[in-house]
Amino acid sequence: MKHLLVTNDFPPKIGGIQSLLWEWWRRLPPEQFAVLTSPYDGAAEFDAEQAFRVDRVPEPVLLPHPIMTKRVNDMAKEFGAELVVLDPAVPLGLIGPTLDLPYDVVLHGAEVTVPGRLPGSKQALAWVLRNARHVIAAGEYSSAEADRAAGRALPTTVVPPGVDTERFRPLTAPERSAARADFGLPVDGQVIVGVSRLVPRKGFDTAIRAVARMRESHPDLVLAIAGKGRDDDRLRKLADELDAPVRFLGRVANDDLPRIYGCADVFTMLCRNRWGGLEQEGFGIVFVEAAACGVPQVAGQSGGAAEAVADGETGLVLDEPGADDAPARAAEAFATLLDDEALRTRMGAAARERALTDFSYDVLAARLGAALDV
Numbered sequence: 133m134k135h136l137l138v139t140n141d142f143p144p145k146i147g148g149i150q151s152l153l154w155e156w157w158r159r160l161p162p163e164q165f166a167v168l169t170s171p172y173d174g175a176a177e178f179d180a181e182q183a184f185r186v187d188r189v190p191e192p193v194l195l196p197h198p199i200m201t202k203r204v205n206d207m208a209k210e211f212g213a214e215l216v217v218l219d220p221a222v223p224l225g226l227i228g229p230t231l232d233l234p235y236d237v238v239l240h241g242a243e244v245t246v247p248g249r250l251p252g253s254k255q256a257l258a259w260v261l262r263n264a265r266h267v268i269a270a271g272e273y274s275s276a277e278a279d280r281a282a283g284r285a286l287p288t289t290v291v292p293p294g295v296d297t298e299r300f301r302p303l304t305a306p307e308r309s310a311a312r313a314d315f316g317l318p319v320d321g322q323v324i325v326g327v328s329r330l331v332p333r334k335g336f337d338t339a340i341r342a343v344a345r346m347r348e349s350h351p352d353l354v355l356a357i358a359g360k361g362r363d364d365d366r367l368r369k370l371a372d373e374l375d376a377p378v379r380f381l382g383r384v385a386n387d388d389l390p391r392i393y394g395c396a397d398v399f400t401m402l403c404r405n406r407w408g409g410l411e412q413e414g415f416g417i418v419f420v421e422a423a424a425c426g427v428p429q430v431a432g433q434s435g436g437a438a439e440a441v442a443d444g445e446t447g448l449v450l451d452e453p454g455a456d457d458a459p460a461r462a463a464e465a466f467a468t469l470l471d472d473e474a475l476r477t478r479m480g481a482a483a484r485e486r487a488l489t490d491f492s493y494d495v496l497a498a499r500l501g502a503a504l505d506v
């Protein structure tokens with residue numbers, strides 16, 4: 133069955149949803165689907181490199197209005213699609229029930245939790261979900277949130293985000309030293325790495341406070357934070373104020389990403405709930421990227437993060453990462469791993485193994501293909 137994927141979030145824009153959709157869809161037979169998405173800098177070059185068709189609308193975002201419905205109907209008809217796949221469920225998914233064809237929705241997390249817990253938008257989300265042919269949920273957490281919003285169990289396939297386990301792989305000791313030198317990190321010191329869009333939910337303030345507390349016990353420790361975002365200035369100021377051992381790497385190029393993870397003794401992203409649980413981490417692709425690189429992770433307990441990190445096996449999950457004492461507990465968790473090389477090695481190996489068996493995109497794309505009947 134041919135289908136049309138309609139989404140606001142597609143590369144070359146960076147982010148978890150963008151990378152997830154591309155990694156899933158590029159593994160499906162390219163003649164079986166087309167993509168309709170929004171414009172972005174560098175999109176023409178990116179689109180030309182894809183084996184499948186990508187169309188972009190002229191306006192900056194895809195919004196649910198009758199012109200969009202007509203555009204999707206027209207493109208689906210011209211392409212010969214029998215199904216439309218919509219992401220996100222709201223607001224864009226509101227065109228679903230008005231389309232000529234059946235539709236599926238893709239769910240990630242925050243975009244289900246927030247409208248699903250607010251009166252008014254909950255009804256709209258429930259309408260979209262109940263009328264969908266099928267739901268593709270990027271984790272058990274978003275699946276449960278969708279069932280809750282719809283008021284019943286939906287026909288769902290859970291396909292967690294995954295990782296390209298060839299691109300993200302453990303570095304040898306010489307490769308790691310070279311990577312650390314290239315990024316200006318201490319070759320012989322201890323390095324904790326964080327990679328993320330820098331937004332408050334990702335909890336880098338907690339990580340900064342934690343390493344600031346570790347200056348005496350771990351004098352050669354550096355926290356390297358890769359990524360950009362609206363929290364950038366606040367985090368830099370906090371690191372300055374606390375004189376914390378933090379290195380901000382800014383946005384790193386895609387090609388450099390696996391080597392950044394490879395620099396780490398420990399990876400961290402202490403994600404936390406915000407707005408009384410309205411905003412939670414959907415899953416956290418960065419954890420499985422770190423895992424594939426053989427690096428143990430310290431995560432915050434929020435949404436689906438504990439699906440991504442197996443607590444005690446591939447890393448540690450910090451309870452109540454938004455609590456006042458979280459920096460002290462995070463420092464303890466970091467020290468537990470940094471002070472025990474055997475534990476790090478064991479968890480790093482288990483993480484790599486789990487990435488290969490549970491989160492390899494080749495395995496996950498097959499599950500997606502079965503759900504979409506391609």
Ligand SMILES: Nc1nc2c(ncn2[C@@H]2O[C@H](COP(=O)(O)OP(=O)(O)O[C@H]3O[C@H](CO)[C@@H](O)[C@H](O)[C@@H]3O)[C@@H](O)[C@H]2O)c(=O)[nH]1
Pocket residue numbers: 146147148149151152239240241242270293327328329358359360382383384385386387389413414415416417418419421
């Ligand atoms: N090249 C590059 N990539 C980056 C950078 N910063 C972040 N990324 C990439 O952006 C992605 C971040 O993904 P997530 O950790 O999953 O976070 P998100 O952007 O908030 O994604 C949302 O959707 C995901 C998919 O369902 C969810 O997993 C996630 O929890 C969240 O809801 C990862 O692939 C990460 O490598 C950077 O500076 N450079």
